[in-house]
Amino acid sequence: MEKIRQKENSAIQLDEKDMTILKLLQQNARFTVKEIADAVHLTTTPVHERIKRMETSGVIKQYATLLDPVKVKKGLMVICYVSLKQHNKTAGGRFIKAIMDMDEVVECYNISGDFDFMLKVVAENMEDYYHFHVNKLSEAENIGNVQSVFVMGVIKQTHRLV
Numbered sequence: 001m002e003k004i005r006q007k008e009n010s011a012i013q014l015d016e017k018d019m020t021i022l023k024l025l026q027q028n029a030r031f032t033v034k035e036i037a038d039a040v041h042l043t044t045t046p047v048h049e050r051i052k053r054m055e056t057s058g059v060i061k062q063y064a065t066l067l068d069p070v071k072v073k074k075g076l077m078v079i080c081y082v083s084l085k086q087h088n089k090t091a092g093g094r095f096i097k098a099i100m101d102m103d104e105v106v107e108c109y110n111i112s113g114d115f116d117f118m119l120k121v122v123a124e125n126m127e128d129y130y131h132f133h134v135n136k137l138s139e140a141e142n143i144g145n146v147q148s149v150f151v152m153g154v155i156k157q158t159h160r161l162v
Contacts, residue, residue: 077151081115
């Protein structure tokens with residue numbers, strides 16, 4: 001089982017064509033195989049096979065649609081730093097399970113330093129965030145301390161890795 005996990009988490013060999021395909025898909029996941037094939041100077045069959053290989057190997061995890069948060073009434077972004085009272089596997093697991101059920105939390109990172117987790121939270125407005133903080137986040141088991149930082153403006157936001 002451990003060998004399988006190592007294989008799943010290890011990097012695979014990607015050549016220049018693969019990297020170009022990935023850049024194009026990150027730019028616009030709706031590009032057709034033909035459009036990508038034209039851009040990388042290959043026929044559609046090898047491009048399709050390369051994309052399938054990268055999907056199967058987990059290089060391509062999923063395709064997503066990026067939304068304008070203001071237009072879907074999620075214009076307030078908050079970074080929450082959370083520390084837990086207890087630091088054991090069971091307590092951490094319960095916190096993670098609770099976070100997974102909170103739709104307002106769009107990203108969660110286990111971090112080092114003074115806090116244990118960093119959450120990216122979206123809400124409609126301050127009242128909506130207050131409701132989340134008091135009625136959901138603070139009610140999660142084992143919460144020690146929460147520090148909220150309100151995002152005043154987004155300077156750079158990308159999902160591109162290559």
